[in-house]
Amino acid sequence: MNTLLKHHYELIGKKVVEALNKNRFKAEYADSKAEAVEAILRLIKAQDTIGMGGSMTLHELNVCKLLGDMGNKVFDHQGLPPAEAYLVRRQQLTADVFLASSNAVTLDGKIVNVDGVGNRVAALTFGPKRVIVVMGANKIVKDENDARRRIEITAAPMNADRLKRKTPCVLSGVCSDCNSPERICSLTSIMHRAPSTSDFHVIIVGEALGY
Numbered sequence: 001m002n003t004l005l006k007h008h009y010e011l012i013g014k015k016v017v018e019a020l021n022k023n024r025f026k027a028e029y030a031d032s033k034a035e036a037v038e039a040i041l042r043l044i045k046a047q048d049t050i051g052m053g054g055s056m057t058l059h060e061l062n063v064c065k066l067l068g069d070m071g072n073k074v075f076d077h078q079g080l081p082p083a084e085a086y087l088v089r090r091q092q093l094t095a096d097v098f099l100a101s102s103n104a105v106t107l108d109g110k111i112v113n114v115d116g117v118g119n120r121v122a123a124l125t126f127g128p129k130r131v132i133v134v135m136g137a138n139k140i141v142k143d144e145n146d147a148r149r150r151i152e153i154t155a156a157p158m159n160a161d162r163l164k165r166k167t168p169c170v171l172s173g174v175c176s177d178c179n180s181p182e183r184i185c186s187l188t189s190i191m192h193r194a195p196s197t198s199d200f201h202v203i204i205v206g207e208a209l210g211y
């Protein structure tokens, strides 16, 4: 990776970790993808059941396969037919650990997500005994307005494209607040602090991950 970008990611990544910890999340900085995987695995016990939020970040880190190989029961709805995916999403809500990424994190330590179904936002909020959110430093933004902007011009259009939705943003690359039946943006969540009863970990990675 470009050394200037690496240095920049480290500067803003560590700043965000400090802000997240002030907001009662348990945040740490991982310098590389390999360190991020180590940090994730350190937080998971052999007998833990795992709910997987649909995430390109976790896909790039190959976490689902690693946990399956280690013998953890993994609830992953990706690629399943709708009725089956619905049941698996419900199982994620009571898993021991919920693993996900998020759409953006602000410099003052707020986590912002837009969901279509809502299972990620629900599981991040309450249910699983432990939550682990992994984000590349490319998802760091200045504030909530920038988070919404990032979601509108990057995260949501690219996710709609990945999910092969017939939405205007797949053609234009930019959100137009559509009313398509295939819209993937049903709700927005801003986590100002870690939910009060939750064991909520955040790993900020000094590399670009997901979108």
Ligand code: SF4
Binding pocket: 152, 156, 157, 160, 167, 168, 169, 170, 174, 175, 176, 177, 178, 179, 180, 182, 183, 184, 185
């Ligand atoms: S609201 Fe519609 S146009 Fe905007 S990002 Fe979501 S799916 Fe795309």
